[in-house]
Amino acid sequence: MQFSTATAAHAEAAQLFVCTEAAQLKDETAKLLFQSLEDGQSFAAAALPVAGSLHHVALLRLDDLSVETLQKAAKEAAAWAQKQPALSVDLNPFCAENAPRVAAALAAALGEAVYRFDRFKSEAKPAKLVQAAFVHAEHSGSVQAALNRAEALLxxxxxxxxxxxxxxxxxxxxxxxxxxxxxxxxxxxxxxxxxxxxxxxxxxxxxxxxxxxxxxxxxxxxxxxxxxxxxxxxxxxxxxxxxxxxxxxxxxxxxxxxxxxxxxxxxxxxxxxxxxxxxxxxxxxxxxxxxxxxxxxxxxxxxxxxxxxxxxxxxxxxxxxxxxxxxxxxxxxxxxxxxxxxxxxxxxxxxxxxxxxxxxxxxxxxxxxxxxxxxxxxxxxxxxxxxxxxxxxxxxxxxxxxxxxxxxxxxxxxxxxxxxxxxxxxxxxxxxxxxxxxxxxxxxxxxxxxxxxxxxxxxxxxxxxxxxx
Incomplete structure (x- = not known):
C-alpha cells in the first residue's frame, strides 16, 4: 500500500471527496452524493459511465473532527476504497491543522482494510487497492508528514x-x-x-x-x-x-x-x-x-x-x-x-x-x-x-x-x-x-x-x- 500527495486529482483513480458541509464541495457529483445522505449517514458512492468504463466517486461527510468520528467514518470509506485499484482523496476543504489529521485517519483505515494474512494460503486474494493519493492545493507538505507517520504506524x-x-x-x-x-x-x-x-x-x-x-x-x-x-x-x-x-x-x-x-x-x-x-x-x-x-x-x-x-x-x-x-x-x-x-x-x-x-x-x-x-x-x-x-x-x-x-x-x-x-x-x-x-x-x-x-x-x-x- 503506497501513499502519496498531490495538488490535483488523478483522472483515472477513484475519487473520494471528504468534507463537513456541502458548501465546501465544488464537484457536481460530490454535491449530489452529499444531498443523498440521510440523517445519520456519512458515506455515499456512485459509479459513472465515462468513455466506455465506470468511474467510481464517493463522498465522506464528517459530522465533526474528533478522533472517534474520523476513525469511524474512515473505516466506512475504506471498505469501499479497498475495491478500487487506485484512489484519489480530496482534502481541499480542510485547513493546515485538520488536513493532516484527516489524512492520517484515512491512511490507517485504508491500511487496515487492505491487510491480508495469506502467507499459508494456496491462493492469495489481495485487496485491489495498492495506492492512494491525498490531494490538497496548499498543504501537501503537512499532509505528507502525517502520511509518513501513518505509514510507520501501519x-x-x-x-x-x-x-x-x-x-x-x-x-x-x-x-x-x-x-x-x-x-x-x-x-x-x-x-x-x-x-x-x-x-x-x-x-x-x-x-x-x-x-x-x-x-x-x-x-x-x-x-x-x-x-x-x-x-x-x-x-x-x-x-x-x-x-x-x-x-x-x-x-x-x-x-x-x-x-x-x-x-x-x-x-x-x-x-x-x-x-x-x-x-x-x-x-x-x-x-x-x-x-x-x-x-x-x-x-x-x-x-x-x-x-x-x-x-x-x-x-x-x-x-x-x-x-x-x-x-x-x-x-x-x-x-x-x-x-x-x-x-x-x-x-x-x-x-x-x-x-x-x-x-x-x-x-x-x-x-x-x-x-x-x-x-x-x-x-x-x-x-x-x-x-x-x-x-x-x-x-x-x-x-x-x-x-x-x-x-x-x-x-x-x-x-x-x-x-x-x-x-x-x-x-x-x-x-x-x-x-x-x-x-x-x-x-x-x-x-x-x-x-x-x-x-x-x-x-x-x-x-x-x-x-x-
Missing part, C-alpha cells in the same frame, strides 16, 4: 499482526527474536539475542517456565538512539512473548487453545512499536526487552507447588503453571533494572483472562506505580482512541499474594485477578517508573474475524511521540 501494526497470526510451529521464540532483530538492524538500530544458557544461569523464574519446552527460550534486546543526547535515559518497553501457552502442567481446556499462539502479542506489540518509532525517526532513546518462550507440559516442566528464586532473589511459589506470564516478566523487569537506567518502563502482556471479564475486548487494562506515567499513557489513549482504563494497585492487594512457603505466590485467587497480577509485577519494578498494560482482551479477535489487532501500538506510538515533542 508498518509496525502489520509486523505485529504478521508475527501474531503466524502459527507457533513457525513463530517459535527463535523466529520471533530473529525476525525482530533483523527488522531493527535493517533500520540501523541495535539488536542482541541471549539464549537458553544465559536464561538458565541468570533468570531462574523465566527458565522455570521455558524448561518444559524443546524450543529454546530467547531474551531479545533492541536499542534505538534517536534523541539529540544519545546518553539520555531511554524509555524501555517490555513484552511477554509466550509463542504458545498450553498452560503447562496446569493444562488449559482444549477449546480455543489454538488462540494461545497469541500469548506473544505483548512481545509483538513492543516490537511493532519499536520499529514504527524508528521508521518515524522519533527523536527519543528507546529500548525493547522481550522474554520469549513456550509454556508446555513435559517431564521436566514446572509443577504446581514448585518454588523458584527470581532474578532479583525473590522466592516465588508456583501455585498455577498457567499463571506463567508474570513469572517470565518478573525476570525481564529485573533485567531492565540491572542493564538500563530507564526514564520509564512499560510492560505489555496478554496477562489475565480476568481483564477480559473486567473490561471486555474494547479496553486494555492499565496499572502503574507512577501516576504521571499512567496519566501520560491515558492521554495517548484518548488522542489515538486506543482505549485503556486505569485499575488500582492498592497495597492491600499484596495480601492475596502471601505464601506460606515463599516470599510470594504467583496467583491471588479469583478476586481482582488482573490487579493481583499487576501487583505481583509491581514487586519487581519498585526502583523505576513503571506501567503495565494488560492486553488480553484487545490483542486479537476470535470468531469469523479471528486475527491479531495490532493494539495497543497506536497508543504506545502516540505516547512516544508526545514524549519526543
Amino acid at each position: 508498518y509496525g501494526v502489520n509486523l505485529c499482526k504478521d508475527l501474531a497470526n503466524t502459527g507457533s510451529n513457525v513463530c517459535t521464540p527463535t523466529y520471533l527474536a530473529e525476525t525482530a532483530a533483523k527488522e531493527a538492524r535493517q533500520l540501523g538500530a541495535a539488536a542482541k539475542i541471549l539464549g537458553g544458557d544465559y536464561i538458565r544461569d541468570n533468570m531462574p523464574s523465566f527458565w522455570g517456565v521455558a524448561k518444559g519446552s524443546k524450543e529454546e527460550p530467547k531474551l531479545l534486546e533492541l536499542q534505538y538512539f534517536g534523541a539529540a543526547d544519545k546518553s539520555a535515559d531511554p524509555i524501555v518497553l517490555v513484552g511477554k512473548g509466550l509463542t504458545f501457552d498450553s498452560g503447562g502442567i496446569s493444562l488449559k481446556p482444549g477449546e480455543a487453545m489454538d488462540e494461545m499462539k497469541y500469548d506473544m502479542c505483548g512481545a509483538a506489540t513492543v516490537i511493532g512499536t519499536f520499529i514504527a518509532a524508528v521508521k518515524a525517526k522519533l527523536p527519543i532513546n528507546l529500548a525493547v526487552v522481550v522474554a520469549t518462550c513456550e509454556n508446555m507440559p513435559d517431564a521436566g516442566a514446572a509443577k504446581p507447588g514448585d518454588v523458584v528464586r527470581a532474578m532479583n532473589g525473590t522466592t516465588i511459589e508456583n501455585l498455577n503453571t498457567d499463571a506463567e506470564g508474570r513469572l517470565v516478566l518478573c525476570d525481564a523487569l529485573t533485567y531492565v533494572e540491572q542493564n538500563f537506567k530507564p526514564k520509564a518502563v512499560i510492560d505489555v502482556a496478554t496477562l489475565t483472562g480476568a481483564c477480559i471479564i473486567a473490561l471486555g475486548h474494547l479496553t486494555s487494562g492499565l496499572m502503574g506505580n507512577d501516576q504521571d506515567l499512567v496519566d501520560a499513557l491515558l492521554a495517548a489513549s484518548r488522542e489515538s482512541n486506543d482505549k485503556a482504563w486505569q485499575l488500582p494497585l492498592f497495597p492491600e492487594y499484596k495480601e492475596q499474594l502471601k505464601s506460606n512457603f515463599a516470599d510470594l505466590q504467583n496467583i491471588g485467587g479469583r478476586p481482582a485477578g488482573t490487579i493481583t497480577a499487576g501487583t505481583f509485577l509491581a514487586h519487581f519494578a519498585q526502583n523505576y517508573k513503571w506501567a503495565h498494560l494488560d492486553i488480553a482482551g484487545t490483542a486479537w479477535k476470535s470468531g469469523k474475524d479471528k486475527g491479531a489487532t495490532g493494539r495497543p501500538i497506536p497508543l504506545l506510538l502516540q505516547y512516544l511521540a508526545n514524549q519526543a515533542a
Whole structure:
C-alpha cells in the first residue's frame, strides 16, 4: 500500500471527496452524493459511465473532527476504497491543522482494510487497492508528514499482526527474536539475542517456565538512539512473548487453545512499536526487552507447588503453571533494572483472562506505580482512541499474594485477578517508573474475524511521540 500527495486529482483513480458541509464541495457529483445522505449517514458512492468504463466517486461527510468520528467514518470509506485499484482523496476543504489529521485517519483505515494474512494460503486474494493519493492545493507538505507517520504506524501494526497470526510451529521464540532483530538492524538500530544458557544461569523464574519446552527460550534486546543526547535515559518497553501457552502442567481446556499462539502479542506489540518509532525517526532513546518462550507440559516442566528464586532473589511459589506470564516478566523487569537506567518502563502482556471479564475486548487494562506515567499513557489513549482504563494497585492487594512457603505466590485467587497480577509485577519494578498494560482482551479477535489487532501500538506510538515533542 503506497501513499502519496498531490495538488490535483488523478483522472483515472477513484475519487473520494471528504468534507463537513456541502458548501465546501465544488464537484457536481460530490454535491449530489452529499444531498443523498440521510440523517445519520456519512458515506455515499456512485459509479459513472465515462468513455466506455465506470468511474467510481464517493463522498465522506464528517459530522465533526474528533478522533472517534474520523476513525469511524474512515473505516466506512475504506471498505469501499479497498475495491478500487487506485484512489484519489480530496482534502481541499480542510485547513493546515485538520488536513493532516484527516489524512492520517484515512491512511490507517485504508491500511487496515487492505491487510491480508495469506502467507499459508494456496491462493492469495489481495485487496485491489495498492495506492492512494491525498490531494490538497496548499498543504501537501503537512499532509505528507502525517502520511509518513501513518505509514510507520501501519508498518509496525502489520509486523505485529504478521508475527501474531503466524502459527507457533513457525513463530517459535527463535523466529520471533530473529525476525525482530533483523527488522531493527535493517533500520540501523541495535539488536542482541541471549539464549537458553544465559536464561538458565541468570533468570531462574523465566527458565522455570521455558524448561518444559524443546524450543529454546530467547531474551531479545533492541536499542534505538534517536534523541539529540544519545546518553539520555531511554524509555524501555517490555513484552511477554509466550509463542504458545498450553498452560503447562496446569493444562488449559482444549477449546480455543489454538488462540494461545497469541500469548506473544505483548512481545509483538513492543516490537511493532519499536520499529514504527524508528521508521518515524522519533527523536527519543528507546529500548525493547522481550522474554520469549513456550509454556508446555513435559517431564521436566514446572509443577504446581514448585518454588523458584527470581532474578532479583525473590522466592516465588508456583501455585498455577498457567499463571506463567508474570513469572517470565518478573525476570525481564529485573533485567531492565540491572542493564538500563530507564526514564520509564512499560510492560505489555496478554496477562489475565480476568481483564477480559473486567473490561471486555474494547479496553486494555492499565496499572502503574507512577501516576504521571499512567496519566501520560491515558492521554495517548484518548488522542489515538486506543482505549485503556486505569485499575488500582492498592497495597492491600499484596495480601492475596502471601505464601506460606515463599516470599510470594504467583496467583491471588479469583478476586481482582488482573490487579493481583499487576501487583505481583509491581514487586519487581519498585526502583523505576513503571506501567503495565494488560492486553488480553484487545490483542486479537476470535470468531469469523479471528486475527491479531495490532493494539495497543497506536497508543504506545502516540505516547512516544508526545514524549519526543
